[in-house]
Amino acid sequence: MPAIMQWKGRKFAFISACLVSIMGWVLAYAANNSLTVLISESFHGLGNNSLLAVSLLSISEMVSPKFRSVSMVSFHVVQSFGMALVAILGRYLHWKTVSWIMCLPVLVALLMGLMWPESPSWLAYKGRFEKCEQAFIWLRGTDEFSKRELHELISSQKENMKLDKSHTSGFKLQTLLRRDFYLPSLHMFVLLCLTYWSGSLVIVIYSVEIIKTATHNENAAFFCNILANSILFVFSGLSAVLIRRFPNKSVLLFSITGTIVSLLCFSIVSYMQSIEMISKDSLVCLYLLVAYMIASTLGVLPIVFTVAAELMPVKHRGLGGALYVIFTCILHATSLKSAPYLFLYINLWGTLLLYAINATICGLIIWKCVPETKGRTLGELEDFYVHGNFYIKRANSLNQDHIDLII
Template identity: 45%
Template structure:
């Protein structure tokens, strides 16, 4: 099997799990719609309905420990934990007979799914070639959107119990496939397991010059940070404080917060979960609202698929900025039309606002749905991915719950046009920060990305981006009592000549 097929095999598990993760995002709208029926054995009040819609975010907060545990036990362990929690959640919902039991099942889903996204992105970023990394992360978003669309469509024809059984299948298959993975080479190097790191890396990436060069870079970058595990609480606390006050932690953490805010502060999640209600508020017709919801899901899925072309040809930041600017323009237009409807200048049942909302979903699906998560996963340094991944989970869960909980109150007090305008302003501020400060990450190794905001290790581009020189990157010296690593570029002929004479090369 060729290296690219092996990398695709590893990435297949997160892609399958993403379908189930997307399904649980769209599942609450199906539950609430079917519980309205007189034939349903479960009926909910407004209080229970609000918990069914938003519990995923709050329940996901304790999963902040999963990335931290993953940093100590390995990427496979973290992925397995997330999958098992999602499977348990779907199982509880399938056998549920009360609204309270459904909320318990959704709690397990949220606990697993919120870390699943983080664990999957971090795993793909470490185990896949930089050239394919962005595309495979994009497919995670596509499959997640596919899960949302499937659940919304099936909810019109199948009972919610049958839907829960169907959505359990992809994550079960993902778990079984992941049992055959190798461990992440970067994590193995970070733990000082150098021989296992080399074996895993060569299995995943092959033995060409570019792969060998990157493997040397991984070994050189992370082995200098291998330390004995502190045994005393004071040492643990001191190490933790040193980590969170280090520039190469708090700076990418700030970037990560702003990137994720591009998605959540633009109202995209609100449109996914409350799509039926918001469209019905605009069109004043339930059938039109259902058709509009399916159209918006399909448009989002199509937009994520078309985004593949842009990700292949352009860098991450331009894609995110263009997608964000387009989204802001359509949001502003929706706000204006909604305000004109409020003033009765435009008819109350006009579909003009719906058209602008569809345009907003198209623009967002071309970049905002994926790029913030991709760049967030890439800019976290490998040695801080335990606490960094936990922070990412906290941001995602808090943003998820906050935006969904506050959305009905925004519409109540600011009206629909005020809510759209607020989303436009917040999105614009986040985009400006990204444009001015956040570094580009596409086609760069994780070491190159880290070097762009912390001058700890020289930034050396992969061999594929250097001129056509027959050279390799070699670690020739590590000064004592220093964190600096000295590299040099050595011609391949020199290395081969030394190997023939059995010289020792690090």
């Protein structure tokens, strides 16, 4: 889907992903055997993963840098609400009824997607500068900051088009070796690895089994499952408030620190239970699990996906978007599929310690290498990867050159 997004546009890719997802829900409703259910799940996987990548990349291009981070985190807040809602609906309604209910938001998204314009960044990438200006004005208006960003976008793409004409042979190989491709790809992988291999999704999905193992208390496990979904929604919303007031990277590093501390404490308590220094039915692990979920939901879960989607330059978003989906699928599958075996062979405390070590390594790389994205235009982020800093040449040229735009 990211390749289609780069070829036919963000709008076309978004509508296509919505149609694939709708087809999955229709097949789920019509399913009378396990084969049809599996086929519908395949459509869900393709449609939902495509929607994640296309939506985040489109938001990063269409929304003003001032509001981009909040908008992208809001996407995760709504997603968290949907997960909590499905958990409740699945308990009280038939799964075919849930299929129809889940089809409605995608239909609304499809209708809205038909009404908005194409991404100005993609239009500029394709050399359609007049349509780019019209779409940009429709989305952002004509204030002074918007004019400057539009000028920067067009001048940047014109420079890229001149460079691409002289590098037509071996383009794919050259793309892989370019600093502004492999560095954001590496940073994207580190960010996604932080989320998946710090146990964020594992502990949400296996929370009932983890608490049963840690406390030997089924009532506590059931309570924790309800609490997990509530925390996911409430504290994702709080993270949107935090990044409105503080830099993305600061909130993320604060969340990483809390995640590491809670994982280490959880691991120590679990180990002490295994050697019977603490009672096996103690609820201390439950409290530490809640602390872990609060810490990770404040930043590791919502902010990582948004920052990872912002880093890749527009000209590489076809291949870069494909890598985003590939990294997500591989890390998602490996973390979830390996979790039961890790619990079995290195115990719960060993698994939590492994997650803490990974979170520490990824956190140090993010602190040292990944740029702050809040308030930065996509052109400025591209300059960071091309020049190693937020280059000011383009910004200075705006005060010297007077290019007439259709404004």
